[in-house]
Amino acid sequence: IKSSPGLAQNPQFADENGQFDERKFRDFILELKINAPSQYEDWLQDEQAIIESAKQQVYFNLVRAGMGATLKEGELDYKLANDKVDIRYVRVPYASIPDSTITVTRNEIEAYIKENEKKYTQEKSRDIQFVYFEEGPSDEDIAATEAAITALLDDSEEYFEDRDTTETIPGFRNTKDVNAFLDRNSDAKYDSILRAKSELPTQFADALFELTPGELYGPYRDGDVFKVSRMMAKKPNGSVKASHILITYQGAERANPEVTRSKEEARQKAEGVLEEALKQDAVFAQLARDNSDGPSGPRGGDLGFFQEGVMTPKFNDFAFGNPVGHIGLVETEFGFHIVKVDEKRDLVQLATLTRDIQPSDETINALFTDATKFEMTAVDSDKSLSEVAQENDYVVRPVNRLNAMDENLPGLGAQRRIVQWAFSEDTELGDIRRFDVNNGYAVVQLTATYKKGLMDVEDASVTVLPILRKKKKAEKIKAENAGKSMSEIAAAYATTVSNATALTVKSPTIPGAGREPLIVGTAFSMEVGKTSSLISGESGVFMFEVTNKEEAPALDNYVTYANNLQASNAARVTNSLVEALKEKADIEDNRSVFY
Template sequence: MGIMSFLRNRAGAIIIIAIGLAIVAFLLSDAIRSGSGFIADANSKIGEVDGEKISYQDFNTRVDQNSQQFRAQMGNLNAQMQSYIVENTWNQMTSSIILEKQTEKLGLTVGTAELFDLMFDNPSPQMQQIFADPNTGAFNRANAISSRKSADTEPSGQLKAQWVSLEDNILHERSNQKYLALVRNGVYANSLDAKDDYTNKNKLVNFDYLVLDLASIKDADVKLTDADYKEYYEKNKYRFKNQTETRTFEYVVFDASPSKQDTLEAKAKIDKIAEGFRTTDNDSLYVAINADTKEPIAYQKKGTLEPALDSVMFNASKGYVYGPYIADGAYKVAKLVDSRISPDSVKARHILLNPATEGGMDKAKSKADSIKNLIQKGASFAELAKEFGTDGSKDSGGDLGTFARGSMVPKFEDAVFNGPVGQVFTLETQFGVHVIEIQKQIGSSKVVKVAVVDKQIAPSSQTEQAAYQKAQAFIAAVKDQKQFEENAQKQGIVKLVADDVTPLQGGLPGLDDARSIVRWAYQADKGDISNEIFTVGSKYVVAVLTNVKPEGTLPLEQVKKQIEPSVMHLVKGRMLKEKADKALSGASNLAQVAQKLGVTTSSVENIVFANPIIPGYSQENIVVGSIFGSQPNKLSKAIVGDRGVYVYTVKSFIEPAAFTNAAKSKESLVQTMSSQADGAVFQVLKENAKIKDLRAKFY
C-alpha cells in the first residue's frame, strides 16, 4: 500500500476507504430522503423515483466520492470518464431506491445480530476489503472492532458518520440480496422444458436448399413507397420506443490548433533551454524553473519511462542529454542525472510525527531524534509506533509492508531504496517527520534518474484570435438551418453530425468535452442556431439543432431514415418471394424450382435448432425454425430470411439418444435462468417505476 494511504490519521483513512468501497458496491446505501437535504427548494431536486426525491446535494456528494475512487485508481479523469461516473452513480442510486421499496413491501429486514455477523464474524466483501491485513490480506477482526469502538469517542464525529453510512449500506445490500434470492428461488424448469432444451441442442437435420440473395437486386432498382414504410413501421412499432428524449444537431469546427509559426517558436525555446540543461549543475532547480510540467525527479525502472527515453537512457552515460523530441503535444529534452543498481522492492516501517500537533517542525524533529535513539538502544519499534505514530500504520507497529518503486513519494522512496538494510534514521517529507527502519531489500535491477524539461506546443493568441474571428463571421452570416448548410458548403467546411444525443452525453465526434453544446441543444428549438460560439479545448464550435426525438414511441416520420435499410429488405424480400412462388407453381421437387430460377442447390447436414446458422451463409433463425417444423421429402414454400429468400427440402431428421437425465438438465436450465434473473427483474422494476431524471440541469 502507498504512503499516501498510510500517512493520514486513522479516522481519515477509514473515512476515505469506506466511502470509496461503499460506492463501488452494486447496491448503495439508501440515505436519500426528501427531507434530509440542506437545500429545500425545488431547484435542488435532481431526480425522483416513485415519488422519492433525490436531492442535488446527495447526488453530487456521491458523484464526488465515486470520482475520488476512480481518480485514485486511474489518475486524472477526462470528460467521458466523468460522464460515465455521473451515469453510474445515477444507476446505483435509482437501483437502491427501487429495490428498497420492494424489500419494504415484502417486509424483508436484517436483524441486529445478523448485521453484527455481517460486519465482524462473517464479514461482507466491503468489510473484508476495508479491514484487510496489509501483509496477509485476511480480514482483521480486531482492527474492525477497535475502529467501531473508537467511532463513538472520535471528537469530530466524522468516523461515526461514516460507520453509520457503512452499516446502512451493508444492511440495505443484504435486504436487496434477500429480495433477489426470492426471485431466483422462484425460477423453475419442468421436465418438458428440460426435454425441449435437450432436443433443441441435439436433434439434427439434413436438408437441401436454394437461395435468392437480396443483394442480387440493386437498391437503385427498388422504389420504396409510403405504404412500404408504413407496413414495416406497424409491424415493428415496439422497436421505436425512445427511452429518453434525444436531439440531433449539426456543427462546424474552427480549429485553433498551433500554427507552423507557433511550433517554430516552441522549438526555438526548447533549443535554448537544451543548451542550458547540458551545462547546469542543479538539474532539479533547472526543471522547476523551465519546465511547463513540474514533476519530481525520481529513480525509475525499465519500462516506466516514456518509450522515446526508455530505449536510450538505460544504455547512456551520466549527463547524457536526449532531444529535443516531440511527445504528448510538447517539445521535450531529457537528461540522465544518475543510474545505479537498486533493489526491486523494499520492506520498511516508520513512525510518523505531525509537526502541527508537536508544536512545530523543530520540536517534531527533536522528538523523532529521541525516538530514533531509543530504538537504537533496543526499544521496541512496534511499541513506539503504537504510542507515538499518527497515521494508519501505527496499529500494525508502523509496518508499511513490501512495496516497489512508485509506491511512495520520491524523497521517502530514495531514502529506503538507497540506504542500507537495518538502518534507522529520520526523514522530513510533506507529511511530517518520519522515523524509518529499512527491514529488507529484495532483488536488484538497474534504475535511472531522468530529468525532463518540456515546452507545450500551444497556439498563440494570434492563432486563437484568427480561428475565433472565423467562427464569429460564420455565426453572423447564418440565420437558419438552410443558411448554415449553404455557408458551410461555400467555405468548404466539413459539417459534422451528432445523431440522437442524450441529455447527459459528454463527448461528440472530434470533441472530447462537449457538455456546453449538449446543454444548449436541450434548451433550443428545432432549427435554432447556437447563440454563442462554444470553446472546446483549442476548437471553436457553431451548431444548429436539426431534430428532436421525444421520449416514448416515435412517429414514422422520426424514424423513416433509420428504417430505410429494413424497408428495403422488406421490399426486396417481397419481390424475390413473388419470383420464387412463380417457380414453385407446378414444381414437384427442389431441382425443378432451381432450374426455373437459374440457381444451384446446396446440401447441409447436422444442423441443430439451438445454432441456426446455415454454413457459409449466415444465421437464419426464421428459416431454420421453419425447417425444424417441416416434414421430410416435402418441398417447402418460399421463406424470407435475413440474407435472402429460401426454398428447401428436408432430407432427414436424426433423433438424439434417449433423454434420461432430466434432473441434471433442469438444474442446468435453472442455473442459466437464475444468472439472468437479477438483471431481468431490475429492468422490469425500472420500466414500471416512475423516474424523473433532471440531471441535465446540473451536469
C-alpha cells in the same frame, strides 16, 4: 459495508491480519460525528446509498432464486444444441429481384408501424452538428517552445544592475544543482527515480539508455512536450524480477489465522518444496500455485520487478546477490521463501528539462476570432452550416439521436450545456450557437427533433422499408413458383439444389445462406423424405426436403445443462428487471431540466 471494496479494503480499517475490523470502522465514524460534522453528514448520505443498494441486492437475489431451470429444461437445451437435421434445398435470394421493381407506399409503412407500435416507439431526441475550433499551438508556437528550451542548455551571461556585474549562469548542461535548475526552468520537476528502458518513451528509449553520465539528449518532442534529458547515473542490475513460494507458520508475520503448522514443520515443508523446485523438469510456477501461502501463489509466485530496498532485507539480499536462474531458501519474518531469480534489468537515472507546447495568446485570440466569424457567417447565411463549413475547409461532425440526459459528445467530452440547449423550448430547428468547450469552441446547429411516442414515417422508413420490400419480394417469388419442384425452381433461377448437413436449432446457419432459424426449425418438425412448401426465410424463399434426422444420444443426467441455463437466466435478471420496473411505473423524467 464489508462487501464494499472502498471500505473493506481500506488499510485504515484493517486488523493485524489485513481483515476488515468493524470496531475500527465504528470508532472512525464516531470520531467523525464528534470532530468533523460535515464529513459525518457526507457519511450519512453514503450510508443511505449503501442501505438502498443492499435492499436492491436482496430484491434481485430473490428474483434470481426463482430463475432456476429444471432437468427437463436442461434436457431440451441439450437437444436443441445436439439434435441434427440434413436437408436438400433450393433458395431464391431476395437480391435476385431489384429493389427498384418493388413499390412500398407511405400508407403501408404507416400501417406496419402501427401494427408494431412497441418496436417503433421512441423517446424524445435531437440531431445536431457542430464545427470544433480546437485550441492548439501554431507552427510558430512550436518553434518558439523549442527555441526557449534550447536556450537553457548552455551557459549564459546575465547583468546584475544593483551590483554592476555580469555573471555566468550555468545552463542545464553544466549546472551542478540539477534539482534547483529544474525547479526554476522546467514544467516538470526533477525526480530521482531509477527507471528501466521499458519505462522510457519508446521512440527515444534506445538513445536515452545509451547516454553516458553528464551527457544530454534533445531537444526531442514527446507528445505535446519538448524535452532535454541528462544522464545522471546508471545502475547495472538495478531491478530484479523474482518468483517465490511462501511457506508460513503459526505466529509468522501476516500469517493467515488458519495456518496451524509450527515453524519447524514449515521449514521441513519448505525444504521439501525446494528439493522439488531444483529438479530439472520442475515447473516453478505450478509448484507456487500448489504450495504457496502468499498472495502471489495464484500468479505462479510472480512478484514482478522490484528495486533494492523494497523487499525485506534477507529476501532483498538473496534476489540481488544471486544470478538469474538461481533458486534457494530464504527465511524472513513472514516464513520460509523458496526464491527463484527470474530476470535482472539495468536502470538509469535521468534528469529531464521539459517545456509544454502550448498555444500563445495570439493563437488563442485568432482562434476565437475565427470561431466567432464562422458563427456569424453561418447565422446570416441562407446556406446550411455544412455548406458554410465546406467553403471554409472546416469539418462538420454530426451527432444523431441525442437523448435529454446525454452528457458526452464525440470529440467534445462532457457538454451538458450543449445538450440542454438542444432540448430547450427556446431553441428552434436550424438554430446556431457558439459554445466555449474544452480547449476551444464549438459552433453547433440543431438539425432535427424527434418527439416522444410513435416514430414518424420518415424516421421509421429506414428500417421498415427493407422489411416490407422483403415481404413483397417473398410474395412475388412464391406466386411465380407455385406448384414447381425444387429442380424446376433451380433451373428457373440458374441455381442448383444444395445440401446442408448437421443443422441444429441453436446454430441454424445454412452454408451459403446465413442464419435461417425458421427454415431449420421447420425442418425439425418434418418427417424424413418430406418436402416443404415455399417458405420465406431471412435471405430468400426456400423449398427443401428433409434427408436425415439424428437425435443426440441420451445422457445419464442433464444437471450441467440445467445449471448453465440457470446461470444464464440469473445473469439477465438485473438489467431485465430494472427495465420491466421502469416500463410498469408511470415516471415523468424531468432530470434534464435541472441537470
